[in-house]
Amino acid sequence: MSGVAIPYSRPHRSGREATLVAQALAGDHWRGDGPFTAQASALVSAAVGGGKVLLTTSCTHALEMSALLLGVGPGDEVIVPSFTFVSTASAFALRGARIVFADVDPRTLGLDPAEVARKASPRTRAVVVVHYAGVAADVDAIAAAAPGAAVVEDNAHGLFASWRGRPLGSLGQLATQSFHDTKNLGCGEGGALVINDRALDERAEIIREKGTNRARFFRGQVDKYTWVDLGSSYLPSDLLAAVLVAQLEAAPAIQAARHQVWRRYHAELAGWAAHHGVQQPHVPVGAEHAAHIYWLRVATLATRQRMIAHLAAAGIQATFHYQPLHLSEVGRKAGGRDGDCPVSEQVADTLVRLPLYADLGDADVERVIAAVTAFGA
Numbered sequence: 001m002s003g004v005a006i007p008y009s010r011p012h013r014s015g016r017e018a019t020l021v022a023q024a025l026a027g028d029h030w031r032g033d034g035p036f037t038a039q040a041s042a043l044v045s046a047a048v049g050g051g052k053v054l055l056t057t058s059c060t061h062a063l064e065m066s067a068l069l070l071g072v073g074p075g076d077e078v079i080v081p082s083f084t085f086v087s088t089a090s091a092f093a094l095r096g097a098r099i100v101f102a103d104v105d106p107r108t109l110g111l112d113p114a115e116v117a118r119k120a121s122p123r124t125r126a127v128v129v130v131h132y133a134g135v136a137a138d139v140d141a142i143a144a145a146a147p148g149a150a151v152v153e154d155n156a157h158g159l160f161a162s163w164r165g166r167p168l169g170s171l172g173q174l175a176t177q178s179f180h181d182t183k184n185l186g187c188g189e190g191g192a193l194v195i196n197d198r199a200l201d202e203r204a205e206i207i208r209e210k211g212t213n214r215a216r217f218f219r220g221q222v223d224k225y226t227w228v229d230l231g232s233s234y235l236p237s238d239l240l241a242a243v244l245v246a247q248l249e250a251a252p253a254i255q256a257a258r259h260q261v262w263r264r265y266h267a268e269l270a271g272w273a274a275h276h277g278v279q280q281p282h283v284p285v286g287a288e289h290a291a292h293i294y295w296l297r298v299a300t301l302a303t304r305q306r307m308i309a310h311l312a313a314a315g316i317q318a319t320f321h322y323q324p325l326h327l328s329e330v331g332r333k334a335g336g337r338d339g340d341c342p343v344s345e346q347v348a349d350t351l352v353r354l355p356l357y358a359d360l361g362d363a364d365v366e367r368v369i370a371a372v373t374a375f376g377a
C-alpha cells in the first residue's frame, strides 16, 4: 500500500491555537516571557505539583540548563539509563561529565534502582531518571541508591502522570518537559524546566537569560542588568507559548482520548499477546501513567521487523524506539561494550510502538488491533 493511512503520531488541534497566536501577533510582545509564557508556565506548574516553571525552547535545552544549574563538570559522573533519547546524556556530557549508563527495569523500561546502586560512586553528581512511556520509575528507590546525588527527572513522556499520588515532574530537584509535536501536547518545538529546589530558582532565570540578571532588573530588584554567570538563550517566543496555552487548555480532553486508545489496546490485545508470548506494558501499583506510548515487545529483532512491515502493508505506521546509548558511537568511545546493559539492548531490538494520538478514532483503533492480531508473532 502506498502512503500511511494511520501515522504513528499526530498533533491534536484544539481549535484555539490560531486564535491565541493571532492575539499574540496583535500584541507587541513577540519575544519570550510575555503574557502567554506566564499563562503556559502557570498551567504546567499546576500539572507538576507547583514547582517553578521556566519555558524553554526544548526539553534538550532544559536538560542543558539542569547540567549548568547543578554545576556538573569534569570529574563528575552522571548516571543515565542507556535506553533513552540522546539528550538525556548529551546535556551532561556537554559540561564534561562522564556519563555512566545504567540498565532499565524489564517491566517498566524505566531506570532500574538496583543498577543505580551498582553504578553509583562518590563521584556521582546526578542521576537522570526517565519515566519511559509516562510510567513512573521508582524515584524514591533511585534517590536512595545514590545518596548525595541530585535527581533530575527527564519527564519528556510523563506530564500528567503520577507516582504514589505525587505528580511526575515534582519528584526530582529538577525536572524537564518536552512540547515537541510528538508529545501528548506541544507547540512544535518547546520544553520547560521545573525547579523543585527553590535554592536554584534565581540562577535558573539567569542561565536562561544568557547569563544575565535581566529577570531581576525587570522586577525592579536591580537598577541595571549585566553578565553575572554562565548561560545562553533558552527562552521560547511568546508566539509559541500561545500555541502551548491552547494545548494545555485542551489537556483534559487530549489525555482522556489518549487513555481511551491505550486502554483499548491493552484490553483487546491481551489474549493475542498472551498466546504469542508478547509482552505488554506494565504499570506498577502506585503509578498513574500518562498514556504517552503504547508498546509491545516481541521475541526477536527479526520478528519485530516483520511486524513493522506487516503493519506498514496495512497502512499503519508502527515504530521501534531508542537504540542503547552505551552502544552508540559516542557511548562506545566512552567504553560502552555489548552486554553492559542487556535489558536495554534487548528492548531496543524487540519493542514496537503502536499509533497513539488523541484523534485516533474508534474505527482506526479497531483497524490497528485487527492488523496486530492477524500477525503471528
Ligand SMILES: Cc1ncc(COP(=O)(O)O)c(C=O)c1O
Pocket (backbone or CB within 6 Å): 058, 059, 060, 061, 084, 085, 087, 088, 130, 154, 156, 157, 177, 178, 179, 180, 190, 191
Ligand atoms: C526521554 C526524552 N528526553 C528528551 C527528549 C528531547 O526532547 P526535545 O525534542 O523537546 O528536546 C526526548 C525526545 O523525544 C525524549 O524522548
